[in-house]
Structure formats: structure tokens, C-alpha cells
Amino acid sequence: MAGKGFTVKKDWDNPLEHAMPEAARVPAELRIGGVHVAPATVLAPMVGVTDTVFRRFIRHASLFTASSAESGVDADITNEQSGCGLLMTEFTSADGLARMRESKRKRYLTFYDDEHPIGAQLFGANAQTLADAARIVEDTGFDTVDLNLGCPAKRVVGCNGGSGLLRDLPKIGEIFRLIRSAVTIPFTVKFRLGWNDSQIVCVELAKMAESEGLCAVALHARTREQGYTGQARWEWIAAVKDAVGIPVIGNGDVRTPEDAAAMVAKTNCDAVMIGRAAPSNPWIFRQIAEYTATGAYTRPTEGDRYRMIRTYFQMLLEDAEASQLLPRDARHGETAGKMKQFASWFTHGVAGGAKLRQQIYVAKTGKAVLEAVDAFFDARLNATVPDEVSAEDAEALPEALLSCGD
Secondary structure (H helix, E strand, O other): OOOOOOOOOOOOOOOOOOOOOOOOOOOOOEEEOOEEEOOOEEEOOOOOOOOHHHHHHHHHHOOOOHHHHHOOOOOOOOHHHHOOOEEEOOOEEHHHHHHOOHHHHHHHHOOOHHHOOEEEEEEOOOHHHHHHHHHHHHHHOOOEEEEEEOOOOHHHHOOOOHHHHHHOHHHHHHHHHHHHHHOOOOEEEEEEOEOOOOOEOHHHHHHHHHHOOOOEEEEEOOOOOOOOOOOOOHHHHHHHHHHOOOOEEEEOOOOOHHHHHHHHHHHOOOEEEEOOHHHHOOOHHHHHHHHHHHOOOOOOOHHHHHHHHHHHHHHHHHHHHHOOOOOHHHHHHHHHHHHHHHHHHHOOOOOOHHHHHHHHHHOOOHHHHHHHHHHHHHHHHOOOOOOOOOHHHHOOOOOOOOOOOO
């Protein structure tokens, strides 16, 4: 659903390197209305990524393991202390939810008990339709509902959705009021700095959100015009934090635990939201918790990466087999496609990864993908191939069609 020119890049433009700040850590918790989020980390909504399988995968990847204990980290620490504090769905069209029958909605709003707390993100431009969709979200059992005012994709902006609404603050105010009156669960909003550098509206928008009864705001510190290029301007997160009393969630250029701690130190934000770093490093939420507790964190071994890839792909296959929302051939074909999409994230930087990606891309079925993964890592872990990472493996990979997360 990303628009031309605004796909989310896997790489960052000249990323800044941050040392661990002495005075700040990612907070242990925050409250969004009555919802307890612990730790104060949020998985950003990403189209084509944050479906129920990936969300549950992130939850379990964030658990501490026995290997963590060997590195001096308490293996008995709970997921509330170590995992991602709040999961978010892919952004979902309010118009689509309002029109489709209830049975079809399950494809977009399915979640499981182990995903709580979880928020559903909506986009659209019609205030009443968004309010109706928010009621559906609440009735489905989500903990929070979020409004997307950040997506830069032309297809979305062309309908005056996502960041397109940043040019019409009175309309946003109307939307805020109708959604707030429609639901009792916490209502939040994610937005950008503004349409462009001459139209920075983030502080005014945050104040409006607070006055209309929203429970938290999340700021991706880029303009719509920037897309996903250049540096996120964290100083605006600090400005929003200074302007409002509700929780402020910072988003943009958090690639590592050091980045997360630095964002908190520089902005005083209440929580950190992570987008494109999560598919390439599903352990990042656990690493942030480790770093916060000890000043160090474990990095995945090649065996860890193999187990991660295989676990996620197996979860995709099992979910496709269990689902009744599409014909069997269609859902298995969709699963093979998702495996190919994620292969480029998961194998980036792995020695020989380009060869594995090539094998995955030509595979016809999910089973064939798994067989290719098993054969590749069996050879790797048994040291039958060299360890060098080629330039092709190390360079930035083709962009995935993700939108609305950083």
C-alpha cells in the first residue's frame, strides 16, 4: 500500500551512532489511559508486516532465554519486563471496515490473547466513518485505537488520509471529537512533523489531541515530504513533550538499544516506538530491556538467526493451515509470498545470504522455502561453507513494500 517514492527503506541515511547516556534509560512502564504498557516500547504499525503472526513472533522473540542467563542477564525476568510493551496492527482502512461484512473483518482484526496489550490503527478522512470503525475496534476487544496521520504513501494521501490530513487541522479536530465520543478505550494518534518544513504542525496538533481527550501521541519526527529519508529530528519530539501532559511516544531512527536510550535522554519521551528495525532484528525489544538493566545486551548467533527464521516461517505455515478466511491454495500462496518478502530482512548480513535469498525466491511452496533454509543453515552451522560476508550480502537490500512505520 506504499506509494511510489515512499516505500520504507531497510537502510538509514548516514545513521548517527549513540553512546549509552548515563542519565536516561527507556522507562520501565507507562499508562495510556487505563492500559498498562511495560516496558515503554511500542511496535510500530507497518503494512504487510505487523499481522498477528509477526506480532506474536515479536512477543516470543522478546523473551529472555537460557542463553541470556549465561551472559549475566536474569533468565527468569518476565515478558512484561523484557518484551515489547505494546503491539500495533497494520494500519486498516476505516472505510473498508465499515463496508465489509463481519466475517471478512476477521482477516484484518484477528489477534490472540497473548498479544495484549494491543492497539488497532485506523486511517481515513471521513470523521463519522472513522468513529464507526473505532467502535468496531473496541467491540472486537482491542486495548487501544490509534489514528494514522503519518503515512506518506500517495495512494493514502490522495484520499486525504494519513499525513494528507496534516494540511487540515480543523478536520483533524472534528475526527478527534467523533472518535473520542464513540469509544471508551484509550484513543491515541500517530503523526509526522507536518506536510513539509514550512508547515510544521506537530506541537499544535499534540495540544489539540490533549484538549480533545486523547490519551497519548506518537510522533515520527520527519515531515511527509521527507518520507523516510534524512535524519529524524528528535528535537521536535522534545518540543511536543514540553507542550503536553499526556504521554509522548518517540519514533524515528531507533535502530539499536543505544538509539532508544539516546532518544529518551534527548527528548524526555515517555516511550519509544520501533518500526523497520524490528523485521531485521526481532530481538531488539529484548536487547533494549537488557541494555536498560545491565548496560550490555546479547547479539544473536548464527544458530539464533536460523532458529528465528525457521520459527517465523513455520508460524506462517501453521497460521495459513489453520485459517479459514481464504481458499487453501490462496492462503498458502500468500504465505510463500510473505516468506520471500521477509527473507531479505532476515538474511541481511548473513554470509552467503544472497544465495539463500535466491533459492527462496524461486521456491514454489512454503515447504520448499523451509527446506532451502534448513539446507543452507545445516551447511553453515557445520562449517562446510566459508564465513566471509560478500559485498552482495552486506549491501542495502531491495526495499520492501512497508508503509507507516520507522
